[in-house]
Amino acid sequence: xxxxxxxxxxxxxxxxxxxxxxxxxxxxxxxxxxxxxxxxxxxxxxxxxxxxxxxxxxxxxxxxxxxxxxxxxxxxxxxxxxxxxxxxxxxxxxxxxxxxxxxxxxxxxxxxxxxxxxxxxxxxxxxxxxxxxxxxxxxxxxxxxxxxxxxxxxxxxxxxxxxxxxxxxxxxxxxxxxxxxxxxxxxxxxxxxxxxxxxxxxxxxxxxxxxxxxxxxxxxxxxxxxxxxxxxxxxxxxxxxxxxxxxxxxxxxxxxxxxxxxxxxxxxxxxxxxxxxxxxxxxxxxxxxxxxxxxxxxxxxxxxxxxxxxxxxxxxxxxxxxxxxxxxxxxxxxxxxxxxxxxxxxxxxxxxxxxxxxxxxxxxxxxxxxxxxxxxxxxxxxxxxxxxxxxxxxxxxxxxxxxxxxxxxxxxxxxxxxxxxxxxxxxxxxxxxxxxxxxxxxxxxxxxxxxxxxxxxxxxxxxxxxxxxxxxxxxx
Amino acid sequence: xxxxxxxxxxxxxxxxxxxxxxxxxxxxxxxxxxxxxxxxxxxxxxxxxxxxxxxxxxxxxxxxxxxxxxxxxxxxxxxxxxxxxxxxxxxxxxxxxxxxxxxxxxxxxxxxxxxxxxxxxxxxxxxxxxxxxxxxxxxxxx
Numbered sequence: 358x359x360x361x362x363x364x365x366x367x368x369x370x371x372x373x374x375x376x377x378x379x380x381x382x383x384x385x386x387x388x389x390x391x392x393x394x395x396x397x398x399x400x401x402x403x404x405x406x407x408x409x410x411x412x413x414x415x416x417x418x419x420x421x422x423x424x425x426x427x428x429x430x431x432x433x434x435x436x437x438x439x440x441x442x443x444x445x446x447x448x449x450x451x452x453x454x455x456x457x458x459x460x461x462x463x464x465x466x467x468x469x470x471x472x473x474x475x476x477x478x479x480x481x482x483x484x485x486x487x488x489x490x491x492x493x494x495x496x497x498x499x500x501x502x503x504x505x506x507x508x509x510x511x512x513x514x515x516x517x518x519x520x521x522x523x524x525x526x527x528x529x530x531x532x533x534x535x536x537x538x539x540x541x542x543x544x545x546x547x548x549x550x551x552x553x554x555x556x557x558x559x560x561x562x563x564x565x566x567x568x569x570x571x572x573x574x575x576x577x578x579x580x581x582x583x584x585x586x587x588x589x590x591x592x593x594x595x596x597x598x599x600x601x602x603x604x605x606x607x608x609x610x611x612x613x614x615x616x617x618x619x620x621x622x623x624x625x626x627x628x629x630x631x632x633x634x635x636x637x638x639x640x641x642x643x644x645x646x647x648x649x650x651x652x653x654x655x656x657x658x659x660x661x662x663x664x665x666x667x668x669x670x671x672x673x674x675x676x677x678x679x680x681x682x683x684x685x686x687x688x689x690x691x692x693x694x695x696x697x698x699x700x701x702x703x704x705x706x707x708x709x710x711x712x713x714x715x716x717x718x719x720x721x722x723x724x725x726x727x728x729x730x731x732x733x734x735x736x737x738x739x740x741x742x743x744x745x746x747x748x749x750x751x752x753x754x755x756x757x758x759x760x761x762x763x764x765x766x767x768x769x770x771x772x773x774x775x776x777x778x779x780x781x782x783x784x785x786x787x788x789x790x791x792x793x794x795x796x797x798x799x800x801x802x803x804x805x806x807x808x809x810x811x812x813x814x815x816x817x818x819x820x821x822x823x824x825x826x827x828x829x830x831x832x833x
Numbered sequence: 834x835x836x837x838x839x840x841x842x843x844x845x846x847x848x849x850x851x852x853x854x855x856x857x858x859x860x861x862x863x864x865x866x867x868x869x870x871x872x873x874x875x876x877x878x879x880x881x882x883x884x885x886x887x888x889x890x891x892x893x894x895x896x897x898x899x900x901x902x903x904x905x906x907x908x909x910x911x912x913x914x915x916x917x918x919x920x921x922x923x924x925x926x927x928x929x930x931x932x933x934x935x936x937x938x939x940x941x942x943x944x945x946x947x948x949x950x951x952x953x954x955x956x957x958x959x960x961x962x963x964x965x966x967x968x969x970x971x972x973x974x975x
Contacts, residue, residue, distance in 0.1 A: 360927070376941050383948035 364419035367404035374400020375467035382460025425480035428828040433477035441470040444597030469495035473605035511589020526569025532562035542617040549620040573606035577639035587655035596695035600688040636663025641772035668749030671756035678829035679752035686741035693807035715788030741814035
């Protein structure tokens with residue numbers, strides 16, 4: 358039996374680096390965090406190189422239909438690996454500062470990344486489930502990895518609701534198998550195509566899978582865990598999970614909707630549109646009511662899940678293209694925003710809105726970076742967030758969902774208030790208290806990467822449209 | 834649709850019968866038996882052991898769970914080894930490599946727990962990092 362390992366080489370490299378860090382942490386006489394960071398980054402870089410090598414060999418599926426080999430998978434993997442590299446650097450600095458850095462943290466980030474990249478390329482619902490579990494279990498532990506009570510509380514809520522949603526997903530997989538006799542995405546599409554009446558079991562499967570994915574991408578009304586988990590987790594971990602989980606889960610969701618359930622497009626269209634509308638409204642309105650910056654960004658991430666869903670309502674390549682661009686822009690700006698918060702705050706202190714008052718006086722660089730990410734989150738030109746919003750709205754309008762685009766525009770106006778209020782606090786108010794932001798220059802340089810990306814994609818979106826256009830075709 | 838549900842009819846019948854039998858037995862014994870309760874009769878039956886209520890608020894050391902989980906992991910490992918040994922010749926080199934990878938991964942987990950101090954039960958020995966202090970902090974705060 359010949360086994361072709363190249364299609365999962367990125368995951369193997371990530372897991373290998375994770376195991377090396379884990380064992381290095383307990384076997385070495387003196388654990389050296391810098392060595393762990395170097396090994397982790399080498400693993401991520403190797404995984405990125407292995408993904409790029411897959412660009413030219415666009416095939417169907419590999420490993421007995423378990424994973425897809427396509428350019429969509431390559432782009433999703435590269436976004437995820439970029440997020441992981443930024444998160445590793447941020448976590449290394451901020452957790453060491455707060456005395457919470459242990460070798461398990463980079464190792465778990467690597468394992469979670471392996472789960473995310475596998476999720477983005479899975480071509481079988483069983484692979485999807487395994488990848489989902491790898492990423493979720495690592496993130497539950499990472500959320501509770503600091504010794505603070507609020508962190509453990511967030512981890513507990515995340516774990517319980519995550520396990521609950523996993524049950525929904527698994528039940529959906531079982532129903533899909535019952536309806537079609539297969540769990541491979543291509544096989545399900547084949548079995549559903551060309552039927553005059555839709556089997557009821559397939560509709561039940563669709564609904565259950567939608568609930569499972571809704572939890573993972575934190576779309577309203579399945580977002581309840583998001584604020585607590587995002588607030589409780591160490592901020593660098595929040596940056597990782599907010600960007601990574603969303604990109605990976607949306608990649609898998611797009612595959613399920615546009616490949617496996619493509620014959621049921623008329624049935625899932627209204628469901629996705631409903632989830633999108635509820636998410637943008639709930640996320641935007643509740644973001645205003647928050648007094649904690651991490652919770653505010655958590656609700657904003659709920660709204661952003663809704664915007665990606667608006668793009669996903671357009672079937673086929675245009676929708677995938679828009680959603681992929683949105684995910685890229687979202688990953689850049691949310692990692693940057695949480696990265697700034699991780700430098701302004703320390704541990705669980707310093708995350709309230711008040712603590713960001715007068716940030717411009719204390720650190721003009723951090724205030725400037727945060728302002729850029731907030732403008733992008735609000736969707737104001739010339740940032741990536743603006744182009745991303747325009748592209749999802751255009752995809753939705755072209756697919757005939759103009760009302761959805763209207764709801765999206767109104768919700769972004771509402772959400773802009775929350776972001777701009779924070780900017781007013783940073784620039785026009787005097788600092789309160791004596792808390793000084795982290796002065797070290799290295800993490801600022803790290804944050805300059807997503808900042809440059811946010812600006813560049815906002816000014817010259819043409820840089821990536823060619824690549825994304827080629828990646829927007831799913832193969833199975 | 835109807836054909837598929839029809840296949841489940843025997844299962845539904847069996848489930849119904851089982852429910853009927855359980856409820857019927859309990860109801861019959863409640864109606865027919867004389868009712869003369871004594872404290873000994875009312876005590877929950879526990880394999881001949883005097884039932885003991887654990888002191889309220891007692892906490893188990895997290896290490897019990899660790900050992901239990903390690904046991905399950907190695908148990909599952911053995912469960913995988915048996916069918917592999919039976920089909921060893923058919924699986925050939927592929928099976929051997931796969932099993933070696935699986936064993937290596939389980940070994941990594943074991944080495945991690947062992948070297949991290951998770952199997953150290955003595956109070957003076959090297960303590961598992963962090964988990965100890967965290968547990969104490971939770972007890973204090975909670």
